[in-house]
Amino acid sequence: MKIFAKIRFFWGALVIAFVVGVLMIPSIVFFNKHKGIIMHKLNRVILFLLGGKLKQEGEMDTAADMYIMNHQGIIDIIAMEALQTNHLRWVAKKELFEMPWFGNLLKFGDMISLDRENKAGLVKLLKDVKESRDTKERAVVIFPEGTRAKGQVLLPFKQGTNMVAKKLGLKVQPVVITGSKHLIDEHSKTGHNSTITFHFLSVIDVKEAKDEWFITAQEEMQKVIDHEYAHNYRSR
Numbered sequence: 001m002k003i004f005a006k007i008r009f010f011w012g013a014l015v016i017a018f019v020v021g022v023l024m025i026p027s028i029v030f031f032n033k034h035k036g037i038i039m040h041k042l043n044r045v046i047l048f049l050l051g052g053k054l055k056q057e058g059e060m061d062t063a064a065d066m067y068i069m070n071h072q073g074i075i076d077i078i079a080m081e082a083l084q085t086n087h088l089r090w091v092a093k094k095e096l097f098e099m100p101w102f103g104n105l106l107k108f109g110d111m112i113s114l115d116r117e118n119k120a121g122l123v124k125l126l127k128d129v130k131e132s133r134d135t136k137e138r139a140v141v142i143f144p145e146g147t148r149a150k151g152q153v154l155l156p157f158k159q160g161t162n163m164v165a166k167k168l169g170l171k172v173q174p175v176v177i178t179g180s181k182h183l184i185d186e187h188s189k190t191g192h193n194s195t196i197t198f199h200f201l202s203v204i205d206v207k208e209a210k211d212e213w214f215i216t217a218q219e220e221m222q223k224v225i226d227h228e229y230a231h232n233y234r235s236r
Helices: 002-030 032-050 074-083 103-108 120-136 159-168 213-231
Strands: 052-057 066-069 089-093 112-114 140-142 171-178 194-200
Touching (some): 002 103, 052 074, 074 194, 089 120, 112 120, 194 213
Parallel strands (some): 066 140, 089 112, 089 140
């Protein structure tokens, strides 16, 4: 069974590389006005070929300016794009934009580049999020943990997200993802069939919220993660 799980992982990696590199990137380059729908449809193809299913708990608020999500791997992004039809704008570290060929997905997808090593990166993030809300009318998705976590406990949220949300008075919806790591585990390099569940929590109007809203949001997200693991045997 372990050998089969290893084969599933490499099959998944091949599927993702082929669909993104051969189909998705050329499609959004040549048909850039339709990049949103192209991404949704091809990510659904990826999920199907990997043996993934989707489940939703709660409602996605399409009026939210920003979605904050826990993060464990590339499947988080693939599944979110496959689940819904809104044209989201993902925040990704600058190094991913510089990847040969595959960085074009982020560049032509008009995503937000974040330089975590440069203090000016936070100023740029603030400007980009404001532009997303006021001009592009695209909600922003960010992983406030700042990196991929290995365990069930959320890593401390980076304060940059908090600062941007407060400065712009954003409406933020926390989202908890469970089951994505079981589909493709990038740490153990294994793959399995999995149902990926998205839990959409209550929207927070940061302009009206208490100063500790960011800490409270992390605590509420952790409660959902713990409940899913304890009662439904779904890890995040």
